[in-house]
Amino acid sequence: MSVAGECLIAFIFGSIVGVLVQRSRFCNAAALRDAILFKSYRNTKALLIAMIVLTIGFTSFMSIGEGHAMHFDVGLNQMIGLFIFGIGMVLAGACTVSTWVKTGEGNVGAAWALLFTFIGMFLFSLVWSVNYWPPAPVSMTGNPNLEALQFGFANASTLQEKLKIPAVFFGIIQAIVLYGIYRAIVARENRRKAGGKVGMMSTSRTSDRAQPRAMKEAPAE
């Protein structure tokens, strides 16, 4: 496919994502922050369902050698980098997707976050140019390089090659694990809802004066 064609497809994809994210108010930062701080899982459940669909989809096509899987060596820099990113995402109140979508909505704070994301990237490019770590994709070999804290490359396709089992088999296992987490969240929500109702009923029986407060608290559950 031509470069222009690739760019056009990416733009159409991005536009659809922009509309859907704007209408649903989905945010990756909220998916993690709300679950940790407020025990609210609206975005977390959506994230898990998307990951289940993607896991089955990607690994199915990887089983027959189709698709463009990401291919680069990984190492501790992924963990440290996303740790730093995770802190930043919560402080900025938006993830990479929602900064773009919120900027499109006229959110000046999101545009400011975006500007400083660019500045952060540029600053890191200066640091990288001094120590050359983590290794650039051009110098990656696919093998572990423990001196550079790199573990090499491994994904569902390499599992298929090594174990002679279709990649989708591992994908189904991962999807089951993700679905288990999703079910655990739903069960937790149901317990909280049931607890809230019981609390409301007992409060209304013990005191008429307490009833308005209990009613007011119930929706928060």
Add this chain to the structure above:
Amino acid sequence: MDFFKKTLDPVIAMTTIAVIDIFLFLIVGACTVGGGETMMTGLTAKAILGGDTLDRIPFWHLVFPPTFGYWKIYISLGMLFGGFVSAVLANEFFLRIPKRLSEWVLITIGGLLMGIGIRLAFVCNVSTFFGLTPQMNLGGYLAVSGIIAGAWVGSLIYKKILEG
């Protein structure tokens, strides 16, 4: 249109995005945002500093030589466009400006950390959750554990600020 009058269930939105992301995976590659943002950083730096100055920084010719033909840029621009059109059609477009200085400080620090984190990891949250992990890439599991720990620490800081 009714679609723009009410909030969409995020499960429906994200399932739809996941399905079209599978098509994108087959055509060019899974959705990612950090790579496009890095390329935009390079292009902006080139416009401001000039090509000769940028060439003296090894990162910009060894890792990300700036080019407009990098498809990932257009995912971000599409999201900006889609978000704008959707907000206008839903009558939700208006300027929202953070009012307190503390908000500006948090957003500034947060943005900087996001940029540094993406470049250190070579991946962003989108490629972590919608690319690497569904492909069962080892980097996805490392990144997921990092981002959850980071979000937890960030939430503790955020809570302290809210309370303090």
